[in-house]
Amino acid sequence: METGEENTRKEETVKLISAEGFEFVIDKKAAMVSQTIRNMLTSPGGFAETQHGQVTFPEISTPILEKICQYFYWSLEYSSGKETEFHIEPEITLELMMAANYLHT
Amino acid sequence: MYIRVKRNKTTYFVQCDPTDTTLDIKQKLQALIDLPSNNQRLTLVATDVVLVDSMTLAEQRVENDAVVALTLRKDDNEFEEIYIARPEDFMSFS
Numbered sequence: 001m002e003t004g005e006e007n008t009r010k011e012e013t014v015k016l017i018s019a020e021g022f023e024f025v026i027d028k029k030a031a032m033v034s035q036t037i038r039n040m041l042t043s044p045g046g047f048a049e050t051q052h053g054q055v056t057f058p059e060i061s062t063p064i065l066e067k068i069c070q071y072f073y074w075s076l077e078y079s080s081g082k083e084t085e086f087h088i089e090p091e092i093t094l095e096l097m098m099a100a101n102y103l104h105t
Numbered sequence: 106m107y108i109r110v111k112r113n114k115t116t117y118f119v120q121c122d123p124t125d126t127t128l129d130i131k132q133k134l135q136a137l138i139d140l141p142s143n144n145q146r147l148t149l150v151a152t153d154v155v156l157v158d159s160m161t162l163a164e165q166r167v168e169n170d171a172v173v174a175l176t177l178r179k180d181d182n183e184f185e186e187i188y189i190a191r192p193e194d195f196m197s198f199s
Binding site: 008009018020021022023024027030060063077 | 109
């Protein structure tokens with residue numbers, strides 16, 4: 001079965017797992033917006049994450065991790081010239097900033 | 106644009122265009138979940154409308170960042186009920 005899209009192959013995606021065990025499957029190029037994840041995925045041999053294409057974040061809650069994934073995709077579109085705003089609910093700002101700091105995002 | 110396809114505790118971020126059909130999305134999902142498109146059903150969560158294979162996302166008002174529920178065909182040939190887990194039910198209070 002051909003899909004004709006290079007970004008739909010399983011190897012082109014990465015699975016991020018939140019503190020509560022929720023899974024977010026996103027394109028690798030979106031995940032690479034985070035310098036921390038980029039290092040994990042590209043460092044030679046170092047991380048088990050590199051082989052399995054999956055990264056667990058026991059410190060990051062599900063709503064925050066989802067927001068971060070939304071940010072990755074927003075960032076891809078923004079860097080390609082589409083200027084839209086990224087909305088952040090005030091009540092999650094602190095937690096989100098702490099996660100973003102950890103992820104170098 | 107992208108949509109968020111959700112089932113149980115998993116969310117698939119799928120990059121797509123407003124001109125993509127529902128079938129296009131199912132074929133992208135097929136690569137991720139190893140199940141053919143005719144065993145997948147997609148429902149726009151905001152309106153609870155089942156998406157039609159031949160129609161485009163734009164025609165069905167599926168916009169950027171939309172949440173779409175994925176359900177799969179069960180052994181008895183029927184589709185399962187929509188189930189998207191909520192993080193609140195899994196919070197640890199340690």
